[in-house]
Amino acid sequence: MKIAGWGGTTRQDCRVTRPRSEAELAALVAEGGLIARGAGRAYGDAAQSALNxxxxxxxxxxxxxxxxxxxxxxxxxxxxxxxxxxxLPRGWFPAVTPGTKHVSIGGMVAADVHGKNHHKDGSFGAFVDWIDLMGPDGAVRRLTRGDNDEMFGWTLGGMGLTGVILRVAFRLRRVESGWIRQTTIAAPNLAAAMAAFEAHQDATYSVAWIDCLARGPQAGRSIVMLGEHAGASDLPADRRTAPFRTPARRKLTVPFNAPSFALNGLTVRAFNELYYRQGAKKAGDSLVDWDAYFYPLDAIHGWNRIYGRRGFVQFQCAIPLATAAEGLRNLLDAIGRAGQGSFLAVLKRFGPQEGRISFPMEGYTLALDFPLHGGTTALLERLDRITVAAGGRFYLAKDARMTPHTLRKADKRMAEFIAMREANGLTDAFSSTQSERLAL
Amino acid sequence: MTKGAVLILGGRSDMGLAIAHAFAAEGHPIQLAARGSAGLEADRADLALRHSVAVSLHDFDVLDTAGHEGFIDALPALPEVVVCAVGAMGDQAADEHDIPAAVTVMRTNFEGPAAILAAFANRFEARRSGTIVGISSVAGERGRATNYIYGSAKAGFTAFLSGLRNRLAGKGVHVVTVLPGFVATRMTAGMDLPAKLTAQPSEVGRAVLRAVKTRRNVIYVRPIWQVIMAVIRNIPEGVFKGMKI
Known part of the structure; x- marks a missing residue:
């Protein structure tokens, strides 16, 4: 059957099976070339394998x-x-959540996802206590944090290439309500946005929407959004009796792939202008429900289709703190020059990161998406080069088109990862279209 | 208010589990019954964690009709709703020449389910309350060369349910007959089913919950099946016998 990543650019005819037991799964593993697919929310070809x-x-x-x-x-x-x-109705919330709730737990481990609290709490992996992993021989091993089992570290962020993740023990956090106290700050340029992140390191959540098309003195203008879980006492009196009940959101559906002219430099520029003005007007404190705060795009079912039939590609890099200001400035300059912007550009401060192969590093991350057309590839390659020059690296859960050369240059850990796969007999047993493209 | 317990016979089946989830989501305690029920521990935990309801496991063999009364006696409480999702497709071509296997298919789809529901019917009648749900099949609407062993047993089961409904009407006990049509389950995995006619198990779960709440008598999960089966039932036998469907 034809499957693709969330970006829709990697459509491929694959043999997809749905094992029902560990025995059925082990038989599939024995065939080799297997990749496990969860919710299919990786943007590229990470969760597809032609034969298995x-x-x-x-x-x-x-x-x-x-x-x-x-x-x-x-x-x-x-x-x-x-x-x-x-x-949530019992007072618990994921300790780390990515920008969509429609992900699988296995996928969250495989990509070692991060959230708006990364600067404070680290990635999802920091809350994983153990993982049951099926190896190339079909045997299941429990990898426990702190056991000195190096496979635990390689599996967090290992894109499913260390084995099949079967079960995960992870911790949730206590919350008093389903609401977030949000503080919005309008930052007129990149320096102001970064200063806002640095000044609010103690905020539980922080993220910025960034206007990638603004040029000159406005380059990098952002709406920085800070958040805290609201205590019961933070809620208006009429909500206090049912603090976990939040309004059901109206679901919008993108019913078909939009024609490619719907999204161009002009519409994006207009949208960004409006979004920034609205954000600046709303600056200050507000109470937002968990669904709207963490998952704004989940309310638009099939939002990926807004980019048309050819789909879109995501670009997400992390740049170390020391070179972040310059690296980000160069990235924004290249994007602004190309005039190809995105509705969904996100800037975020990362904190320290543990792990063998996880994506985040202390510094800044920039994520944005582009509809796929002729000029996109050249721009993305330029962004790749800027990132590598700044000592940054790339998020494999978003990648659909990188070359093995770029990946190796950006991420010295990959050589070790490849050697580890070879030494443990994983190379032939587990592979995805992405791992073959990147020669992992 | 605590809600009445729902017993699922055939608690390992995809449809049985989906029905359990639909009722558990409404706050009903669940009793899952199947052979080797200890193997359902993960499903028990999942139901209990997702829906915060009590879930218990019970060993049950539909073919052990002599043990049925004892099975009911051993339940923690007589359930409010009993759902029979027991069934086995068999292998039509092979079973045509393996008559003992054909008999097992008939016993599994008709004799066993009818026997256990007969026992529940008597207890519900005495209590003057309860709902009996039988998962039968459109295959029982007309015998076809490709699955008449299974179909004939389901035809018997459908007739049994209709008779039970007739007997218990006015006695506080309701009987629902479910004719699911194609459903994407383990039993049909690998079969090439048309997507528009094929329901997901979760659809069956929601449909059964709705049918119990609104006291429907006979339901098809996807309405299109009502039309299809009306056509199939009305083809003259002289024509039907020469058809390959």
Whole structure:
């Protein structure tokens, strides 16, 4: 069947099976070239393999929860949205969440996802206590944090290339309500945006929408959004009796692929202008429900289709703190010059990061998307070069088009990762279209 | 207010589990019954964690009709709703020449389910409340060369349910017959089913919940099946016997 990543540019005819038991899965692993697919929310070709894609939807059960520690044990195919639906009413929320709730727990481990609290709490992996991993021989091993088992570190962010993630024990955090106290700051340029991040390091959540098309003195203007979980006492009196009840959101659906002329430099520029003005006007404090705060795009079902049939590509890099200001300035300059902007450009301060192969590093991350057309590839390659020159690296969960050469130059850890795969007999057993493209 | 327990016979089946999730989401305690029920521990935990309801596991063998009364006695409480999702497709071509296997298919789809629901019917009648849900099949609407062993047993089961409904009407006990049509389950995995006619197990779950709440008698999960089966039932036998469907 034809499958693709969320960006829609990697459509490929793949053999997709849906194993129902560990025995069925082990038989598939024995065939080689397997990649596990969760919710299909990686943007590129990370969760597809022409001959052997295993849909993990059959492993979708929650197995245990410890009220004392907040530790949830769940099978890899469980969706984060299901975790929130089950546990937010009881006062628990994911300790780290990416920008969509429609991801699988296995995918969250494989990409070692980060959220708006990375500067403070690190990535999802920081809250993972153990992982059950099926190896190339079909045997299941429990990898426990602190056990000195190097495979634990390689699996966090290892893109499913260390084995099949079967079960994960991870911790949720206590919350008093389903609401977020949001503080909005309008930053007129890049320096002001970075200063806002640095000044608010103690905020639990921080993220900025950045206007990639603004030039000159306005280059990098941003709306910085800080957030804190609201306590019960922060809520208006009429909400205090049911602090976890938030209004159901109206769901919009993008019913078909938009024609490619719908999105161009002009419409994006107009949108960005409006968005910045609106944001600046709303600067200050407000109360936002969890769904609108963490998952604004989830309300638009199939938003990826707004980019038309050819789909879109994401670009996300992380740049170390020392070179972040210059690196970001160069990236924004290249994007502004090309006049190709994006509705969804995001800037975020990363904190320290542990792990063998996880994407984040202390510094800044910039994420944006481009509809795929003729000029896109050249621009992306320019952005790649700027990132590498600034000592930065790339997020494989977003990648659909990088070359092995760029990846190796940006990320010295990849050579070690490849050697580890070879030494453990993983190279032939587990592979994706992405891992083949990147020669991992 | 605590809601009545829902017993799922055939608790390992995709449809049975989906029905359990639909009722658990409404706050009903769940009893899952199947052979080797200890193997359903992960499903028990999942139901309990997602929906914050009590879920218990019970060993049950539909073919062990002599043990049925004892099985009911051993339940923590007589359920409010019993759903029979037991069934086995068999292998039509092979079973045509393996008559003992054909008999097992007939017993699994008709004799066993009818026997256990008969026992529940008597207890519900005495209590003057309860709902009995039988998952039958459109295959029971007319015998076809490709699956008449399974279909004939389902035809018997459908007739049994209709009779039970007739008997218990006015006695506080309601009987729902479910004719799911194609459903994407383990039983149909690998079969090439048309997408528009094929329901997901979760659709069956929601449809059964709705049918129980609104006291429907006979439901098809996807309405298109009502039309399809009306056509198939009305083809004259002289024509039908020469068809390959």
């Amino acid at each position: 894609t295993a849909d993990m939807g059959g492993f979708n059960r929650m197995l245990s929860f410890d009220e004392a520690t907040g530790q949830l044990v769940a099978e890899a195919g469980v969706r984060l949205s299901d975790v929130i639906a089950a546990f």
